[in-house]
Amino acid sequence: TKVLQHGAHRVGKRTDAEMATWRGYGLGQFIHWGVYSLFGGELNGNYYNGAAEWIRSWKDMPHGVYDSAYKQFNPASFNATQWAKMAKQMGVRYVTFTTKHHDGFCLWPSKYTDYTIANSPYKKDIVKQVVDAYSKEGIDVYLYFSVMDWHNPDWRYDLKTKEDSAAFERFKLFTKNQLTELLQQYPQTKGLWFDGTWDNSWKKSGAFTDTLEQYLKTLHPGLIIGSRFRADEFGNRHVDANGVLMGDYEQGWERKIPKTYADVHGNDWDCVMTIPENGWGYQKKWLGHWKSTNEILEMTAQCVSLGGNFVLNFGPRADGTFRPEEVTIAKEAGDWMKINSAAIYNCEYTGWEKQDWGYYTKKTGENKVYMIVFNVPVSGSLKIKPAKNTLVDKAYLLTAPGKNLSLEKLDYGASFIHVSSTGYKQPFVIVLETKEGSEKSDEQKAKT
Numbered sequence: 001t002k003v004l005q006h007g008a009h010r011v012g013k014r015t016d017a018e019m020a021t022w023r024g025y026g027l028g029q030f031i032h033w034g035v036y037s038l039f040g041g042e043l044n045g046n047y048y049n050g051a052a053e054w055i056r057s058w059k060d061m062p063h064g065v066y067d068s069a070y071k072q073f074n075p076a077s078f079n080a081t082q083w084a085k086m087a088k089q090m091g092v093r094y095v096t097f098t099t100k101h102h103d104g105f106c107l108w109p110s111k112y113t114d115y116t117i118a119n120s121p122y123k124k125d126i127v128k129q130v131v132d133a134y135s136k137e138g139i140d141v142y143l144y145f146s147v148m149d150w151h152n153p154d155w156r157y158d159l160k161t162k163e164d165s166a167a168f169e170r171f172k173l174f175t176k177n178q179l180t181e182l183l184q185q186y187p188q189t190k191g192l193w194f195d196g197t198w199d200n201s202w203k204k205s206g207a208f209t210d211t212l213e214q215y216l217k218t219l220h221p222g223l224i225i226g227s228r229f230r231a232d233e234f235g236n237r238h239v240d241a242n243g244v245l246m247g248d249y250e251q252g253w254e255r256k257i258p259k260t261y262a263d264v265h266g267n268d269w270d271c272v273m274t275i276p277e278n279g280w281g282y283q284k285k286w287l288g289h290w291k292s293t294n295e296i297l298e299m300t301a302q303c304v305s306l307g308g309n310f311v312l313n314f315g316p317r318a319d320g321t322f323r324p325e326e327v328t329i330a331k332e333a334g335d336w337m338k339i340n341s342a343a344i345y346n347c348e349y350t351g352w353e354k355q356d357w358g359y360y361t362k363k364t365g366e367n368k369v370y371m372i373v374f375n376v377p378v379s380g381s382l383k384i385k386p387a388k389n390t391l392v393d394k395a396y397l398l399t400a401p402g403k404n405l406s407l408e409k410l411d412y413g414a415s416f417i418h419v420s421s422t423g424y425k426q427p428f429v430i431v432l433e434t435k436e437g438s439e440k441s442d443e444q445k446a447k448t
């Protein structure tokens with residue numbers, strides 16, 4: 001291993017209480033809202049075929065047209081309490097909200113630029129309304145912040161000349177100032193979700209990112225910051241030159257989910273996901289497939305079963321209303337969570353061998369394993385193979401704890417749980433009560 005000045009300062013997961021709370025969330029909500037929401041991916045009847053919040057970068061979008069659009073941003077009927085209640089009903093435990101996306105428009109009245117909500121017709125502080133309303137509903141708030149800022153003339157993609165470096169020095173101070181005011185204005189914030197940190201200018205600023213992260217954590221003890229923020233002194237991101245994760249959790253799972261536990265390398269992690277195939281800001285036309293509630297529940301179960309959090313994105317319209325599809329998903333997912341959240345909240349990876357019917361989760365320190373069943377085979381026989389030294393005492397539906405399901409012992413410590421093979425409209429949870437011990441072989445039994 002190399003001696004690094006600005007690599008990871010911790011190996012392995014954080015062990016403090018704030019991070020334990022984060023680890024137990026299971027399900028979160030992402031919200032992308034800003035000037036891009038006015039366009040919804042469309043201009044003059046033509047549709048941008050990229051992610052709608054990137055529309056400023058579309059060759060058919062004159063920068064002047066985009067950069068003056070904030071003068072139309074006036075969500076008069078925006079109601080943060082309604083947003084927070086929808087999220088509460090959905091069963092999310094935390095929200096990640098865009099304070100400033102790549103376009104540089106600030107949804108809080110920043111002192112360090114005029115390109116903010118204060119200078120829009122709406123005037124009021126949106127970040128404050130969101131932080132207060134969600135906190136009031138008991139949902140923890142994390143602030144999304146894009147380092148890359150297309151509006152700030154000092155932003156640079158790379159540092160090639162002396163004047164690039166002079167400009168970027170100003171830009172780094174601007175970034176530090178904005179992050180300071182966000183943490184001071186909205187102290188309820190539990191963490192920062194950084195984005196737009198992939199360019200060379202930031203990769204060449206490893207020492208600065210290290211110093212800034214330590215400064216932010218001094219300003220706000222316990223603050224949670226993912227792996228997208230830092231670079232080490234060699235320009236490595238997410239993991240340093242020694243392959244150790246920088247930041248408190250892995251933030252690379254954007255619109256993708258790890259296949260196996262090996263893929264997460266023993267780190268904490270979140271997966272952030274869109275309902276359409278791609279696109280985070282409001283899109284008038286959802287191109288391609290958009291996910292059903294059952295698909296979203298399966299992604300949630302998959303993430304929790306591998307020790308991560310699943311964060312589903314909503315892209316409200318410029319007026320602050322949500323698409324009917326998003327409202328429906330929040331309602332249906334919430335109805336399922338109301339019944340089954342025991343298998344999601346404060347759950348972790350079990351180490352049991354994955355089976356085709358679905359996903360295992362378990363609560364830390366509890367002698368219970370949850371089976372979240374998505375695919376019942378035509379035989380109706382669900383195979384389980386407990387981890388070594390673990391025996392299953394009994395099995396029952398989470399919704400019918402008094403009625404034990406039949407467990408048929410197979411060889412090699414496996415068993416079948418026989419359920420009906422038809423009639424399922426949504427995933428369901430089976431509880432396995434476990435105890436220490438190992439399967440006695442038949443000859444061992446014969447001896448006793």
Ligand SMILES: C[C@@H]1N[C@@H](C(=O)NCc2ccccc2)[C@H](O)[C@@H]1O
Pocket residue numbers: 051053054195198254272280
């Ligand atoms: C959370 C999303 N991240 C922004 C984005 O530009 N993603 C492109 C990207 C995808 C994967 C790695 C780095 C960058 C999108 O606009 C969303 O804000």
